[in-house]
Amino acid sequence: MSDGARDVQVHSSPAVAANAEGEEIEVLESTDVLPVAPEDQWKSLFDKYDPESSGFISTERFRDLLAAHGSELDPHKLEVLLALADGNADGKICYQDFVNLMSNKRSNSFRRAILQGGRQLKGTSLKEEVGLGLSQRLVRHIAYETLPREIDRKWYFDSYTCCPPPWLILAITIAEVAVFIYYGFQLDRWVLQVSHPLFLKGPLPYHPQLRAQAWRYLTYVFMHAGIEHLGLNMAMQLLVGVPLEMVHGAVRIGLVYVCGVLAGSLAVSVADMTAPVVGSSGGVYALVSAHLANVVMNWSGMKCQFKLFRMAMALVCMSVEFGRAVWLRFYPPAFPPCPNPSFVAHLGGVAVGLTLGVVVLHNYEQRLQEQSLFWIFFCVYTLFVLCAVFWNVFAYGLLDVKLPPTP
Structure with a gap:
């Protein structure tokens, strides 16, 4: 023929x-x-x-x-x-x-x-395969760390080519480090930069007096209160975010991360109306809480070694970072009446991770468009964003909130 x-x-x-x-x-x-x-x-x-x-x-x-x-x-x-x-x-x-x-x-x-x-x-199961190189063992480890079923692990192991590489989380982390170093030299301060009078004067951090500048609800992610704040966030972001991006791709991970960041700043503007916000904790906590929730939901299928120890370490890191943020919020501010940055962004990130993040990362096979729960949580999230926007437009004036002076 x-x-x-x-x-x-x-x-x-x-x-x-x-x-x-x-x-x-x-x-x-x-x-x-x-x-x-x-x-x-x-x-x-x-x-x-x-x-x-x-x-x-x-x-x-x-x-x-x-x-x-x-x-x-x-x-x-x-x-x-x-x-x-x-x-x-x-x-x-x-x-x-x-x-x-x-x-x-x-x-x-x-x-x-x-x-x-x-x-x-x-x-033969993927775990029993021998003769693997270092990169193949790393991919296999990530498959067992993030995927609950052997069929998914094998498919991921065979198909992963590191093209494209996990660029999103790496790019965000590099940008955060670069901004921190820039302010370190500009302020001549590396520990507790937030106590410097010029720290909040830049175009990136969220400040309640400048809430009309909409980009600040996202760009605050590049500012950190000090080197300990940056170090904890960067460690969790790389250890959890990079493996998740290697499995689920930049689109899904970016969606969870950005939603966590935006929910964090909006939650502060609603629940802690007089406080500024800095740090990537909203996005980081969204990723970590979504991953930990998936591990718990698929506990019997997740065959990664020392998973209980790793979960405990992740929870300890989150608790330490959250405790630091709570302490800093109620510590006497260096320049009253402007309070120190809020910790409520952490809670906004956790809320996103346990709802929208779990659905986005739950099923390795399905597209988001096929998951009814995704649309339910996405609609709830959208409703929250709209309500928070209206709150920012009208509530401050109606409640006669006394805001700290513009930095």
Whole structure:
């Protein structure tokens, strides 16, 4: 059969026509596990096993196809494809499903085969694999640290290429360190910078007198009260945020982080109306609390070593940092009547992490658009933001709040 005839046959298949009418198989994750293999190769292969042009091939023919062409596939990919064949209840695999799978696109049919079919991978577990290099062992460790199921760990381990690298958390951390060093030289102070009279005069920190400058609700994240404040936040941000970004991607982690940062400053403007805000604790606490909540929710499946010890250490770090913030808030201010920065941003970050963050990070496979809980929490969060905005516009005047002078 010529290439032209083959193309005509492919484009006239019922599955392609159905797909054109809107019956789409939603793609959950895309990876680069396979060697270079154009999608046309899989289309041609499907036609070979579907001579009737029905748009479907039986699971028996699918097994024959895997037996003939399995050498072209990664061993773990071959395992999950065989699991799909074994767990397919209707005995048929449609054209679009086939192309999605062979082109490294994880589809709903794969998820149904694994979850509803109760199938487990038959090969050696990821933890038992030997001969791994340092980078591979690191990726495996992160998989066990953040993912509760072996099928997800194997898929992540096989597909992770460090491209793109976890740039978001690293970039935020570098920016925070750079700003701290800049103010350290400018103020000639490294410990408790917040006690310097010029600390709040910059364009970044949130101050209640300057709440009309909307960017301050986010940019306060780059300012820190002192080197101990920066050190604790930076340690938690890197140790938790980078592995989470390697697994869930910059978009999801960025969403949780930014929502935590914004919720932190808005929570201060509502609950601690006279206090300024500095530090990345809102975003950091959102990530850490979401991760810890997922570990608790999937306790039996999380097989990382010393997980109880690590959870305890994370809680200790959070408690120490929060205790420092509470102490600083009620410590006599260096320049009254302006109070020291508020600790309420920490609580706003925790609230985001335990609600929106848990949903965003809970399911490695699903897109956010498929999760009803995500939309519920997102709507609640949006409502909170709108209420906080109205509060900032009207409540200060109605309550006749006496604000500290402009820095």
